[in-house]
Amino acid sequence: MPTALFLSPHLDDVAFSCGGLLAQLGDAGWRTVMATAFTRSVPNPAGFALACQTDKGLAPDVDYMALRRAEDRAAATILGTEPRWLDLPEAPHRGYHSALALFGPVLDGDDIWRPLTNLLADLLAELRPDLLFGPQGLGNHVDHRQVITAVLALPDPPCLAFYRDAPYAVRNQSALPDVRVAGLPPCAAAIRSGLDRKVAASCAYASQIGYQFGGPVPLGQALRAFAKDEGGGAPAERFLGSFPNGLPDSVAPAGRAGHQAAII
Numbered sequence: 001m002p003t004a005l006f007l008s009p010h011l012d013d014v015a016f017s018c019g020g021l022l023a024q025l026g027d028a029g030w031r032t033v034m035a036t037a038f039t040r041s042v043p044n045p046a047g048f049a050l051a052c053q054t055d056k057g058l059a060p061d062v063d064y065m066a067l068r069r070a071e072d073r074a075a076a077t078i079l080g081t082e083p084r085w086l087d088l089p090e091a092p093h094r095g096y097h098s099a100l101a102l103f104g105p106v107l108d109g110d111d112i113w114r115p116l117t118n119l120l121a122d123l124l125a126e127l128r129p130d131l132l133f134g135p136q137g138l139g140n141h142v143d144h145r146q147v148i149t150a151v152l153a154l155p156d157p158p159c160l161a162f163y164r165d166a167p168y169a170v171r172n173q174s175a176l177p178d179v180r181v182a183g184l185p186p187c188a189a190a191i192r193s194g195l196d197r198k199v200a201a202s203c204a205y206a207s208q209i210g211y212q213f214g215g216p217v218p219l220g221q222a223l224r225a226f227a228k229d230e231g232g233g234a235p236a237e238r239f240l241g242s243f244p245n246g247l248p249d250s251v252a253p254a255g256r257a258g259h260q261a262a263i264i
Protein backbone atom coordinates (compact mmCIF):
# COMPACT_ATOMS: atom_id res chain seq x y z
CA MET A 1 0.00 0.00 0.00
CA PRO A 2 1.50 3.39 -0.93
CA THR A 3 1.90 5.74 2.00
CA ALA A 4 1.87 9.53 2.35
CA LEU A 5 3.11 11.30 5.47
CA PHE A 6 1.78 14.81 6.04
CA LEU A 7 3.74 17.01 8.45
CA SER A 8 1.90 19.74 10.30
CA PRO A 9 3.72 22.28 12.45
CA HIS A 10 0.60 22.93 14.51
CA LEU A 11 -2.65 21.12 15.22
CA ASP A 12 -4.56 22.46 12.17
CA ASP A 13 -2.08 23.33 9.40
CA VAL A 14 -2.42 20.20 7.25
CA ALA A 15 -6.22 20.19 7.34
CA PHE A 16 -6.40 23.89 6.44
CA SER A 17 -3.73 23.62 3.74
CA CYS A 18 -3.95 20.24 2.01
CA GLY A 19 -6.74 18.29 3.70
CA GLY A 20 -8.41 17.74 0.33
CA LEU A 21 -5.54 15.82 -1.20
CA LEU A 22 -5.03 13.93 2.05
CA ALA A 23 -8.66 12.75 2.05
CA GLN A 24 -8.56 11.79 -1.61
CA LEU A 25 -5.34 9.82 -1.29
CA GLY A 26 -7.05 7.77 1.41
CA ASP A 27 -10.00 7.18 -0.91
CA ALA A 28 -7.58 5.98 -3.58
CA GLY A 29 -6.20 3.29 -1.28
CA TRP A 30 -3.20 5.09 0.16
CA ARG A 31 -2.25 4.90 3.80
CA THR A 32 -2.04 8.45 5.12
CA VAL A 33 -0.54 9.68 8.38
CA MET A 34 -0.88 13.24 9.70
CA ALA A 35 1.99 13.98 12.09
CA THR A 36 2.04 17.23 14.05
CA ALA A 37 5.29 18.55 15.47
CA PHE A 38 4.35 21.00 18.22
CA THR A 39 1.75 19.35 20.42
CA ARG A 40 3.16 19.30 23.94
CA SER A 41 1.07 20.28 26.96
CA VAL A 42 3.01 22.71 29.12
CA PRO A 43 1.67 23.07 32.68
CA ASN A 44 0.95 26.47 34.17
CA PRO A 45 1.61 28.63 31.11
CA ALA A 46 2.28 32.31 31.75
CA GLY A 47 2.73 35.54 29.82
CA PHE A 48 2.42 35.33 26.04
CA ALA A 49 1.96 31.54 26.11
CA LEU A 50 -1.04 31.93 28.40
CA ALA A 51 -2.40 34.79 26.31
CA CYS A 52 -2.38 32.49 23.26
CA GLN A 53 -5.15 30.47 24.93
CA THR A 54 -7.01 33.15 26.85
CA ASP A 55 -7.32 35.28 23.71
CA LYS A 56 -9.28 32.37 22.24
CA GLY A 57 -11.69 32.42 25.16
CA LEU A 58 -10.13 29.52 27.06
CA ALA A 59 -9.66 29.75 30.82
CA PRO A 60 -6.11 29.57 32.22
CA ASP A 61 -6.72 26.18 33.83
CA VAL A 62 -7.72 24.52 30.54
CA ASP A 63 -5.08 22.16 29.13
CA TYR A 64 -4.92 24.02 25.84
CA MET A 65 -2.89 21.46 23.94
CA ALA A 66 -4.97 18.51 25.20
CA LEU A 67 -8.03 20.29 23.86
CA ARG A 68 -6.31 20.85 20.52
CA ARG A 69 -5.15 17.23 20.30
CA ALA A 70 -8.77 16.16 20.77
CA GLU A 71 -9.73 18.50 17.92
CA ASP A 72 -6.98 16.96 15.79
CA ARG A 73 -8.26 13.46 16.48
CA ALA A 74 -11.75 14.50 15.34
CA ALA A 75 -10.33 16.13 12.20
CA ALA A 76 -8.26 13.03 11.44
CA THR A 77 -11.37 10.86 11.65
CA ILE A 78 -13.14 13.07 9.11
CA LEU A 79 -10.11 12.96 6.80
CA GLY A 80 -9.65 9.21 7.22
CA THR A 81 -6.09 9.53 8.45
CA GLU A 82 -3.95 8.53 11.44
CA PRO A 83 -2.90 11.36 13.74
CA ARG A 84 0.55 11.33 15.33
CA TRP A 85 1.75 13.89 17.87
CA LEU A 86 5.49 14.48 18.14
CA ASP A 87 5.23 16.19 21.53
CA LEU A 88 7.55 19.13 20.98
CA PRO A 89 6.78 22.54 22.56
CA GLU A 90 5.32 25.38 20.51
CA ALA A 91 7.32 28.55 19.96
CA PRO A 92 5.77 30.51 22.88
CA HIS A 93 7.35 27.88 25.14
CA ARG A 94 10.78 28.20 23.47
CA GLY A 95 11.46 31.87 24.14
CA TYR A 96 9.23 33.59 21.58
CA HIS A 97 7.33 35.97 23.81
CA SER A 98 5.25 38.06 21.42
CA ALA A 99 3.22 37.67 18.24
CA LEU A 100 5.90 39.68 16.47
CA ALA A 101 8.59 37.28 17.65
CA LEU A 102 6.73 34.32 16.12
CA PHE A 103 7.33 35.84 12.70
CA GLY A 104 10.83 37.19 13.33
CA PRO A 105 14.29 35.63 13.33
CA VAL A 106 14.94 32.15 14.72
CA LEU A 107 16.34 32.71 18.19
CA ASP A 108 19.89 31.74 19.05
CA GLY A 109 19.69 28.41 20.76
CA ASP A 110 16.35 27.39 19.28
CA ASP A 111 17.52 24.12 17.76
CA ILE A 112 14.16 22.39 17.95
CA TRP A 113 14.68 21.21 14.39
CA ARG A 114 17.32 18.77 15.65
CA PRO A 115 15.04 16.60 17.82
CA LEU A 116 12.35 17.06 15.20
CA THR A 117 14.66 15.66 12.51
CA ASN A 118 15.32 12.62 14.69
CA LEU A 119 11.61 12.08 15.28
CA LEU A 120 10.92 12.40 11.57
CA ALA A 121 13.69 9.95 10.74
CA ASP A 122 12.06 7.46 13.11
CA LEU A 123 8.71 8.01 11.39
CA LEU A 124 10.26 7.47 7.97
CA ALA A 125 11.87 4.25 9.17
CA GLU A 126 8.54 3.03 10.53
CA LEU A 127 6.21 4.13 7.75
CA ARG A 128 8.50 4.12 4.69
CA PRO A 129 6.33 6.74 2.98
CA ASP A 130 6.36 7.22 -0.78
CA LEU A 131 5.59 10.91 -0.35
CA LEU A 132 6.31 13.39 2.42
CA PHE A 133 4.46 16.69 2.73
CA GLY A 134 5.72 19.73 4.61
CA PRO A 135 4.88 23.45 4.70
CA GLN A 136 6.27 26.13 2.38
CA GLY A 137 6.57 28.59 5.25
CA LEU A 138 4.12 31.11 3.79
CA GLY A 139 3.48 33.63 6.53
CA ASN A 140 6.97 33.05 7.96
CA HIS A 141 5.90 31.49 11.29
CA VAL A 142 9.03 30.26 13.08
CA ASP A 143 7.51 26.84 13.81
CA HIS A 144 6.78 26.33 10.12
CA ARG A 145 10.37 27.31 9.26
CA GLN A 146 11.71 24.85 11.82
CA VAL A 147 9.69 22.05 10.21
CA ILE A 148 11.21 22.93 6.83
CA THR A 149 14.68 22.85 8.37
CA ALA A 150 14.02 19.40 9.81
CA VAL A 151 12.61 18.03 6.53
CA LEU A 152 15.59 19.32 4.56
CA ALA A 153 17.98 17.79 7.12
CA LEU A 154 16.59 14.27 6.65
CA PRO A 155 19.40 12.08 5.35
CA ASP A 156 17.34 9.95 2.98
CA PRO A 157 13.96 11.58 2.30
CA PRO A 158 11.28 10.22 -0.03
CA CYS A 159 9.59 12.42 -2.66
CA LEU A 160 8.94 15.82 -1.08
CA ALA A 161 6.04 18.19 -1.71
CA PHE A 162 5.53 21.44 0.21
CA TYR A 163 1.99 22.75 0.67
CA ARG A 164 0.84 26.35 0.70
CA ASP A 165 0.27 27.20 4.35
CA ALA A 166 -3.30 28.27 5.10
CA PRO A 167 -4.65 30.58 6.39
CA TYR A 168 -1.57 32.64 5.48
CA ALA A 169 -1.91 31.87 1.77
CA VAL A 170 -5.64 32.62 1.95
CA ARG A 171 -4.97 36.06 3.43
CA ASN A 172 -2.15 36.82 1.01
CA GLN A 173 -2.11 34.69 -2.12
CA SER A 174 1.20 36.18 -3.21
CA ALA A 175 2.97 35.38 0.07
CA LEU A 176 6.44 34.04 -0.68
CA PRO A 177 7.64 30.55 0.24
CA ASP A 178 10.73 29.98 2.31
CA VAL A 179 13.76 30.55 0.06
CA ARG A 180 14.96 26.99 0.66
CA VAL A 181 11.93 25.53 -1.15
CA ALA A 182 11.02 28.41 -3.45
CA GLY A 183 12.89 26.97 -6.43
CA LEU A 184 11.18 23.59 -6.43
CA PRO A 185 8.86 22.82 -9.35
CA PRO A 186 5.15 23.60 -8.92
CA CYS A 187 2.64 20.76 -8.84
CA ALA A 188 -1.07 20.64 -8.11
CA ALA A 189 -3.87 18.28 -7.24
CA ALA A 190 -7.48 18.74 -8.30
CA ILE A 191 -9.75 18.55 -5.28
CA ARG A 192 -13.18 17.11 -5.83
CA SER A 193 -14.56 14.81 -3.16
CA GLY A 194 -11.90 16.00 -0.74
CA LEU A 195 -13.04 19.60 -0.52
CA ASP A 196 -16.13 18.97 1.61
CA ARG A 197 -14.12 16.86 4.05
CA LYS A 198 -11.34 19.42 4.11
CA VAL A 199 -13.83 22.06 5.21
CA ALA A 200 -15.49 19.72 7.72
CA ALA A 201 -12.16 18.64 9.19
CA SER A 202 -10.96 22.24 9.41
CA CYS A 203 -14.11 23.10 11.37
CA ALA A 204 -13.12 20.44 13.91
CA TYR A 205 -10.37 22.79 15.14
CA ALA A 206 -13.02 24.78 16.95
CA SER A 207 -10.60 26.60 19.26
CA GLN A 208 -8.71 28.04 16.29
CA ILE A 209 -11.20 28.90 13.59
CA GLY A 210 -12.76 31.95 15.18
CA TYR A 211 -9.31 33.48 15.54
CA GLN A 212 -8.04 32.32 12.13
CA PHE A 213 -11.13 32.66 9.91
CA GLY A 214 -13.91 34.32 11.91
CA GLY A 215 -15.91 31.10 12.48
CA PRO A 216 -17.05 28.00 10.59
CA VAL A 217 -19.16 29.77 7.96
CA PRO A 218 -16.47 32.21 6.82
CA LEU A 219 -13.95 29.35 7.04
CA GLY A 220 -15.96 27.32 4.53
CA GLN A 221 -16.39 30.31 2.26
CA ALA A 222 -12.70 31.19 2.44
CA LEU A 223 -11.35 27.69 1.85
CA ARG A 224 -13.76 26.97 -1.02
CA ALA A 225 -13.04 30.27 -2.75
CA PHE A 226 -9.31 29.82 -2.22
CA ALA A 227 -9.38 26.29 -3.69
CA LYS A 228 -11.10 27.61 -6.82
CA ASP A 229 -8.54 30.38 -7.17
CA GLU A 230 -5.73 27.86 -6.75
CA GLY A 231 -7.07 25.79 -9.65
CA GLY A 232 -8.03 28.72 -11.84
CA GLY A 233 -11.72 27.73 -11.59
CA ALA A 234 -11.74 24.06 -10.58
CA PRO A 235 -10.85 23.46 -6.91
CA ALA A 236 -7.22 22.52 -6.40
CA GLU A 237 -4.36 22.53 -3.93
CA ARG A 238 -0.95 23.67 -5.10
CA PHE A 239 2.48 22.47 -3.97
CA LEU A 240 6.18 22.89 -4.61
CA GLY A 241 8.13 19.69 -5.14
CA SER A 242 7.20 16.54 -6.99
CA PHE A 243 4.69 13.76 -6.77
CA PRO A 244 5.97 10.20 -7.22
CA ASN A 245 4.99 7.96 -10.08
CA GLY A 246 1.89 5.99 -9.26
CA LEU A 247 -0.60 8.70 -8.45
CA PRO A 248 -3.68 7.71 -10.44
CA ASP A 249 -4.97 9.47 -13.56
CA SER A 250 -3.01 12.69 -13.65
CA VAL A 251 -4.39 15.72 -15.43
CA ALA A 252 -3.74 19.42 -14.96
CA PRO A 253 -6.24 21.47 -12.98
CA ALA A 254 -7.83 24.15 -15.13
CA GLY A 255 -5.90 27.35 -15.51
CA ARG A 256 -2.61 26.19 -14.06
CA ALA A 257 -0.52 25.30 -17.06
CA GLY A 258 2.94 24.13 -16.18
CA HIS A 259 2.01 22.33 -13.00
CA GLN A 260 2.65 18.64 -12.67
CA ALA A 261 -0.79 17.58 -11.59
CA ALA A 262 -2.89 14.77 -10.28
CA ILE A 263 -6.53 13.96 -9.87
CA ILE A 264 -6.91 11.39 -7.21
Ligand SMILES: [Zn+2]
Pocket residue numbers: 009010013141144
Ligand atom coordinates in the same frame (compact mmCIF):
# COMPACT_ATOMS: atom_id res chain seq x y z
ZN1 LIG B 1 0.79 26.70 11.93
